[in-house]
Amino acid sequence: MTPGSTSGAPGVVVVTGVGRYLGAHVAARLAADPRIERVIGVDAPEPGAEFTDLLDRVERIRVDPGSLGGLLADLDVDAVVHLALVSAPDQQHGGRSAMKDQNVIGTMQLLAACQRAPRLRKLVVRSSTAAYGVSFRDPAVFTEETEPREVPRGGFGRDILDVEGYVRGFRRRRADVTATVLRFAPFIGSTADTTLTRYFAQPFVPTVFGRDPRLQFLHFDDALEVLHRSIVEDHPGTYNVAGPGVLSLSQAIRRAGRVAVPVLEPGLSGAAALARTMGFGRYGLDQVDLFVHGRVVDTTRLEQEYGFTPRSTAAAFDDFIRAHHGGAVLSRGQLAAAEQLVLDGIRQVRAAVRERS
């Protein structure tokens, strides 16, 4: 409806993926909102006790996605927030096939359950700017209408395309439900722990030779804010969610005081695959493609509809740097000192030469 309308605050909200960082924080934040009566966190059966302190006000239910159908109907659920997406395969938990199970099959089953939930009024699905795919013919800035020109090579990108396809089908079948799809840029912030934050936390950062992709980040707190507003307000449609502005990868690495190590692209893909099979590092083709092509989205629609502008990419990245500045190889202070040193040296030499002549 109108930006900032709060009439649509739902009574019972189900959040999926509360066993993970984003899900846990969203559930905790919704539980703290007095307008919402009940927050139910749904998670996969295996226990993960990481976020229990966050989730003390959230009812947690452990079910496998197949049996969600009856649950949503029994609980009289008003809104579902689907956050249980895995962005990178985890070798400890089944690798790529488990990731695909969770992302694609999990979403399919959840949406099937949602379709049969009579009281459901709202569905919020986490997506990613990876939905735009990667191609050399891509426009520089993606708007929500941009169609992907090529199917991405990486698993996550393909999963996202599938997930969005299912949501499109759901919208057709349940036109009465307000469906919001949020295409998030990579999260960053002082506390967020993602593949990208781990990447930038290394002292020496591998990059693709001859490529300096344009990147956008989204501060984790802004992601929470947008998800929160999507639940308590009505914002049907698909939105890009990213910090305005752009950092190039080399610029981001320099700002973080890290050192870039350019690697030839075939070598990087191979190294990423090798690291994956050996069980460490979670870089996949998704990351390699991102570091070749970069990804910038237009957030005008979000700003107009939500009346909210996330903090800029540069500001979000600064927040991350402040939290991780310990690993910096080249700090700003050192650079300034070096500059002064060289300048003084040159002045002295010139003065000495002048004196002699």
Place this chain on the structure above:
Amino acid sequence: MTGPTQGREPAGMGPFDVPAGPPVPDAEPARRNGHRPASRLAPAGTPGDEVDTATDDPATPSDNPAGDEVDTATDEPASGGVAPTGGGAGDTGPTVPDRPGDQWDRRVANGLAFLRRRLAGDYEVDEFGFDPELTDAVFHPLLRLLYRDWFRTEVSGVEHVPVDGPALVVGNHSGTVALDALILSAALHDKHPAHRYLRLLGADLVFRMPVVSEIARKTGGTVACNPDAERLLGGGDLVGVFPEGFKGIGKLYADRYKLQRFGRGGFVSAALRTGTPIVPVAIVGGEEIYPMLADIKPLARLLKLPYFPVTPTFPWLGPLGMVPLPSKWLIQFCPPIPTAHLTDSADDPLVVFNLADQVRETIQQTLHSLLERRPDPFGP
């Protein structure tokens, strides 16, 4: 016009005018090293500033009684007698005072500050990847050497390029390597009163190649597609396109200055949709820098290139063959073609084709007239 009589007399051979004296007020910048004379003049009040540029600080006359030759050694903090000069300049950090008259000192300091900013990532990049600081500091100076000193480029009609607001600059493409686009953007930036950047639209092949793609983005280029063109024009930028594409740069020397087909006229619809004026520009000189005598098609297919050129120098001399021949360049901007009244017909193919034809004809005729002004491709 004035040429045929004037020009023949000194040259004595050409049937056309040898443009000994171009009518444009461009004669002077051909060699302008600008900095020296200006810097000498600035601290002119002080005596003997040519040699010891360090002592010539007019702002701190307190130095002068104490300091003559010795004063230049102020940088040694140990020499106590000179300490007051360091304090007098009011600089806290450095051991040497900043002397406003010292050109080289300032230049070194600026260079180091630039280097530090680059290494710390303290610069801005727009959403297309355009890095104005790097463009100004690195790419444009290089191109300036090329277009001013190597190609002796004469630019006319800059007044047809609007001072602010969007415009679509449409040019003819030539020269085996798309050097003309870079020259055009650097020359336009230097000659235009508002020093506007030309945002070039390049083929996706450019963005496939590592390194090249990043140089293209950092100098303001982006992929030639309608969303990007319309976004740039909507943001009030000056956009440069070469609708001939590879057909233009990959044509044989025998076909020089014959405009190729203008594609599907996508550039016209981008201009129509945003109501942007189209400024045709004719570039003469690009065809002779790498005269393409033949095109080895199988090799091009093998390398996935649109063509594989053979020039008098290229495969034979190896890397030396990459040096462009020093042809004489003329760039002329033509009066803008307004499109604001046609915004509704952006999807009307007839309007689009007619407008594309009009632009093409304008460029072709301007090319012919420029060629008449330049009978000798390698003239002065």
